[in-house]
Amino acid sequence: MSESYELLAEVMASRASFYRMLSRLFFEPLKADDIDMLESMDFVAQAKELGGEGKLAQGLNDMGRGLRRRHTGTRTLLATDFTMCFDGIRADEGKVAVPYASVFLSDEGLLYQKPRSEVYELLLSQGLRLKKGVDLPEDHLSFEFEYLAILAERAQEAFKAGDSASAQQALQDSIEFLDNHVKTWLPMFEQRALALLETRFYQGVVKAASGYVELDEETVSQALEVCREAA
Numbered sequence: 001m002s003e004s005y006e007l008l009a010e011v012m013a014s015r016a017s018f019y020r021m022l023s024r025l026f027f028e029p030l031k032a033d034d035i036d037m038l039e040s041m042d043f044v045a046q047a048k049e050l051g052g053e054g055k056l057a058q059g060l061n062d063m064g065r066g067l068r069r070r071h072t073g074t075r076t077l078l079a080t081d082f083t084m085c086f087d088g089i090r091a092d093e094g095k096v097a098v099p100y101a102s103v104f105l106s107d108e109g110l111l112y113q114k115p116r117s118e119v120y121e122l123l124l125s126q127g128l129r130l131k132k133g134v135d136l137p138e139d140h141l142s143f144e145f146e147y148l149a150i151l152a153e154r155a156q157e158a159f160k161a162g163d164s165a166s167a168q169q170a171l172q173d174s175i176e177f178l179d180n181h182v183k184t185w186l187p188m189f190e191q192r193a194l195a196l197l198e199t200r201f202y203q204g205v206v207k208a209a210s211g212y213v214e215l216d217e218e219t220v221s222q223a224l225e226v227c228r229e230a231a
Contacts, residue, residue: 002162002230004226004230005159005160005162005167005230006159006160008155008159008167008223008226008227009156009159009160011219011223012152012153012155012156012159012223013152013153013156015148015149015152015216015219015220016149016150016152016153016156017149018212019145019146019148019149019152020145020146020149022142022145022205022208022209022212023142023143023145023146023149024142025205025209026086026099026140026141026142026145026205026209027140027142028082029078029079029082029083030075030078030079030082031075032075035067035070035074035075035078038063038067039067039068039070042064043060043061043063043064043067043204044060044061044064044065044068045064046060046064047060047061047064054211054215055207055208055210055211055214056207056208056211056212056214056215057211058204058207058211059204059205059206059207059208059209059210059211059212060204060208061204062200062201062203062204062207062208063200063201063204063205063208064204065200065204066199066200066201066202066203066204067201069200077199078199078201078202081197081198081199081201081202082202084196084198085097085193085196085197085202086098086099086193090196091196092192092195092196095109095192096192096196097189097192097193097195097196097197098111099140099141099142099189099193100115100116100137100139100140100141101115101116101119101139101141101144101181101184101185102114102115102116102137102139104185104188104189105184105185111137112137115139115181115184115185116137116138116139118139118181119138119139119143119144119147119181120137120138120139122177122181123138123143123147126147126150126173128147128150130143139181141182141186141189141209144177144181144182145182145209147177148174148177148178148182148216151170151171151173151174151177152170152174154166154170155167155170155171155174155223158170159227164227164230167227168224168227168228171220171223171224171227172224174220175217175220175221175224178213178216178217178220179217182213183213183217186209186210186213187210189206190206190207190209190210193206194206194207
């Protein structure tokens with residue numbers, strides 16, 4: 001494996017790890033062990049490494065400082081905020097911040113609309129299905145982030161194998177999914193969720209997710225350019 005491909009494989013591994021973390025954070029309320037793990041990641045230090053500026057750094061800082069205030073009621077407080085916002089119990093002028101593309105992109109503002117069908121068909125074309133027992137639409141933000149993690153892992157394995165064509169395909173698929181799906185509704189979800197969330201931690205999660213997506217497309221585009229030049 002060339003030095004450039006080795007570096008790109010490491011970048012892809014980092015992308016996969018971050019997207020899987022985001023996927024977990026939007027999927028269900030945190031358990032005590034989850035909070036312990038997240039606290040150990042020292043998001044405040046990560047934010048400082050990024051210079052403390054930009055949406056990603058701000059989000060990581062909020063996540064870290066939200067966890068530093070941890071007490072015996074933290075898990076319940078976070079679970080309540082998650083449920084009230086992401087399960088659509090709390091609303092702002094009748095509008096909720098449930099993490100489904102259909103709610104933000106369809107005229108009806110309902111689940112299981114065209115955005116869900118598009119993601120469902122895309123996942124099928126990639127040989128992917130939700131795990132048995134998961135009874136949620138495929139356009140849930142958690143599943144969209146999970147798909148980006150899978151694409152990152154495909155690119156990682158391709159770089160490790162020196163397979164330029166497969167790496168480029170995974171990178172191109174990532175860009176198209178970001179452009180045609182995630183970025184079409186994430187800004188609207190971010191704005192509404194920040195108006196409804198009450199904990200600094202989950203406000204940080206939403207900011208970090210939005211900030212990471214903004215930066216990630218640039219990262220993937222640069223990787224694709226390097227890959228094409230190397231080929």
